[in-house]
Amino acid sequence: MPNEVKSLNDECGVFGVWGVEGPAAKVAYSGLHALQHRGQEGAGILAIDANKRLNRYRGQGLLGAIFDDPHAFDRLHGNAALGHIRYATAGSHTINNVQPFMFENTETHFALSHNGNLTNADTLKEMLRKTGTIFQSDSDSEIFGDLIEISNQDTFLGRIKEAANQMHGGFAYVLLSPDAMYAVCDPNGLRPLVVGRRKDGAVVICSETCALDQVQAEYVRDVQPGEVVIVDDSGIKIDHFTEDTELTICSMEYVYFARPDSVIHGVSVHEARKRMGALVARENPTKADVVIGVPNSSLSAAMGYAIESGIPYEMGLIKNQYVARTFIEPTQERRERGVSMKLSVVKSVIKDKDVILVDDSIVRGTTSRFIVKMLKDAGAKSVHVRIASPDLKYPCFYGIDIQKPSELIGANHSVEEIKDIIEADSLKYLSVEGLIEAIDLDCDNQYHGLCTAYFDGKYPTPLYDYQETYDAEAKRLHLYEEDEVNG
Incomplete structure (x- = not known):
């Protein structure tokens, strides 16, 4: 990768x-x-x-x-x-x-x-x-x-x-x-x-x-x-x-991009993320001592997971607020340097604990592996990763900077393989149905008002200039075969 x-x-x-x-x-x-x-x-x-x-x-x-x-x-x-x-x-x-x-x-x-x-x-x-x-x-x-x-x-x-x-x-x-x-x-x-x-x-x-x-x-x-x-x-x-x-707003606005205090088409981003966390807990229950979130975009989901599961929520990771969000750094080198500087572990929260780590997504896996290692180095007995969105396997062509399936760890590896790559004790994702339920847009069209193409490959429009390249790479990665299995 x-x-x-x-x-x-x-x-x-x-x-x-x-x-x-x-x-x-x-x-x-x-x-x-x-x-x-x-x-x-x-x-x-x-x-x-x-x-x-x-x-x-x-x-x-x-x-x-x-x-x-x-x-x-x-x-x-x-x-x-x-x-x-x-x-x-x-x-x-x-x-x-x-x-x-x-x-x-x-x-x-x-x-x-x-x-x-x-x-x-x-x-x-x-x-x-x-x-x-x-x-x-x-x-x-x-x-x-x-x-x-x-x-x-x-x-x-x-x-x-x-x-x-x-x-x-x-x-x-x-x-x-x-x-x-x-x-x-x-x-x-x-x-x-x-x-x-x-x-x-x-x-x-x-x-x-x-x-x-x-x-x-x-x-x-x-x-x-x-x-x-x-x-x-x-x-x-x-x-x-x-x-x-036909309204099909980008579901990643709710999952990751928008600020939690924003409201999009009548839905509070913070409340939607809390519901995402609650639903991934309901779909994938796990025994643990503490729930922590990756700051800042995953904190709302971690709160929801803790409330639903009854496992205490703690601030186990601290973000240096003077370091920029690494996703918006324009080069790989600057993103790598930024992630190593921006997070630190509260060791008293983590040491000798079974930890639920809630994050919003896994794209390439490097950050998840980095954080899991930080937690284990700080004394965590186990780290169970829960992602408050579905497995991201398909590229976006509508304004997110990932346009090749080969860039996505979910398009190249099974969930079990990703678990091993990031060195987690377990890894579970929210289902697409859970995501739609959590956002809960008041829309009854075939897409439930959301573009979920990154998770299920169901693009709401033709891909036009991108179609030929996408078809070739998707076929190479056997994404079409998986589409057919999933109906």
Whole structure:
């Protein structure tokens, strides 16, 4: 297996605000702080001034370091702003790929921020090249803006809708023009966007409700699949670029990516994770002395496991809060260095105990093996690993940075083999049915409102440009044979 550590890499965080009484860029800066967990590779903020000019400041690294420059906000005037926190799932790690992207080649100047991944990006780029488009980055995020620029529709909204209908995959866009702010979600709503309103009347659109809380905005609604939400000085309007929609939001938002204080489509992330922990305990009961969670994303699940099992919950692992989340480090070397620095064991909790270790996922196995060894070195009699999500065996093409089955330990080894690789005394996963029950979306479509393709291979859309490569590797790893066995 590749010697790489935790875990999954989500795309980005987006934040837009319209109608602020005062500098909108400062509000965007505050909101982006709440989304920093979604990416640490780069960040940018764009504002539109009174003369309808687009002004942008961006950089690589942490938001606070980028905007520590005393002149960062000098040109970011106006009552509307757009921000972005980046982790790359497509495109290289350069400043040219840091958003928001600006488009000034048409009558309506605009900017956009994107979360997700397009599954037909290569096809669209080839089509755009034939029209003479010159790309400002190698990220798939700018494709939407390029499609808008070549559209022949009479209105800017019409161009947005025509462009959105040409894209496939997972996408959540916020666009800003001198006249309005727009939010667009793919027909499956794979990546989240929420709308909120502040007491001063300003409207906020962002990736998670935790960012609404940060800027004192009240939740209004989630952006639904296929919608175009338009915000201007007259208020909020709802349109659609397609009616052919079916909610299948990424289940990993609930398992891992979102902050526990966020609410997605009416479901508290913290409460969903507690239920995941409770259900994996119910499905896989084990005698032990103590339950511990891997900080920070697994603590809610560990609480749920402890409550359901009756085994005491303890803080057996401590995270150094000044070390970044290793999943968002952009290189393998930096992830490896980060995981060795960020965790330590509370030996008094672990020594001479049979330990239940609750984690949210196993991707490559390196981190799990590292933690199990830490616990045993600290004196644990046994370590029983319980994963509060199903076995991750299939790649994601909608905005998570794992697109080959060969990268996933679950696609290459049985559960028993993984147990031996990570040197645990036992290993059990939550079932797919348990995950669906735990999240408990109020949705009765065939996917229960969730994309669980990473666990069961049931993709809600065609894979387009990725299909041929995926078919070849899945066949090599015998994933199709397992699909047939599982029905």
